[in-house]
Amino acid sequence: MNRFIMLIAAQLVLPAVAMAKDSIPDPAKGWDAHLILLTVISTVVYLIVTIPLIYFVIKYRRKKGNEVGAYIEGSVGLEITWTIVPFILIALIGVHSWALFNDYRNVPKDCFEAKVIAQSFSYEMISPEGIRTVNELRAPVGPVKVNLTSKDVIHSFAVPHFRVREDMVPGRETYLWFNAKDPGTYEVFCSQYCGVGHSQMQAKVIILKKEEYDAWVKQNTAEASASLPPEEKGKKLFESLGCIGCHSVTGDKSPGPTFKGVFGSKTALADGTEIVVDETFIKEKVKNPKDKVVKDYQLMMQPNNVMDTDLNAIVAYVKTLK
Ligand code: HEC
Ligand SMILES: [Cu+2]
16 A cells, blocks of 8 residues: 555655656647546545445345344545545546646647647648658757647657547647657648548658758758759659549559559549640640549549649659559
């Protein structure tokens, strides 16, 4: 029992201790401690209730015919005990949750701050320097804040390793933060069922050493990508505009038709006609997707106002997908 009390006491002051040690808290650790606290308390309560219950059921069972149980008026001592003890336990859980929630929602000062925009079915990541990537969020070691929103339906951004998860709601900005202490690659999942491509909506948080991150920023600045050949620029656009979320380029199944070998091929349309996938059709499809819908597919694309030079780059890239 002593150890139990010590454990609970430790749990209670844990957030404070973590704060004192290094000034940036780690809510991931807090969540784990919280889970242990809840598991320990509920297990102990469960045993305290169940063991005597089984014992009494056996001991005080009816042994002879018309037996009548003793009439018990009540017990002041017992009643006070079983009011105060649960009160303390619940207060403990409450205080611990509150301390943890504070850490979880209050972003540390001078936090690295990136933005992630969800769309069916991919994530666009925007670094503080304005570098756009798809399904890969890079950040240096340390606390990372991520501002979240969505272009179409409700998605979510969940990184189990950091014990964070937040919905991404169209027309609204939400956020989360986590304390990334070690370089590495951590899995991101969409945890709101958002449509047929939901299960493919996975991404990565890539935590780099500070120098590595700076080098990556240098390599990917706007000037660097402006001088790219059209096919490579097209590939970047295909990713950043989210086409990749619905059109695989490898021939794998995806919510929309795969783009492997699509250029120059014939496509049957829902209206019974056939069309060759050429430059004109691809451009039309981006600007006004509802006019010509592919047979056996649902219309899922939103009209997208892409500049002509960018459209040319996309077409150049699609041509390379043989
Ligand atoms: C939300 C999912 C989604 C996104 C994002 C998306 N598409 Fe599509 N796309 C589809 C689906 C589904 C179809 C088939 C139904 C249709 O024709 O509308 C399709 C069809 C097409 C076709 C016709 C393909 C064929 O085989 O004939 C083209 C071309 C196309 N999309 C281009 C694009 C481009 C370029 C982008 C990015 C700017 C894009 N799509 C983004 C879902 C998507
Ligand atoms: Cu989603």
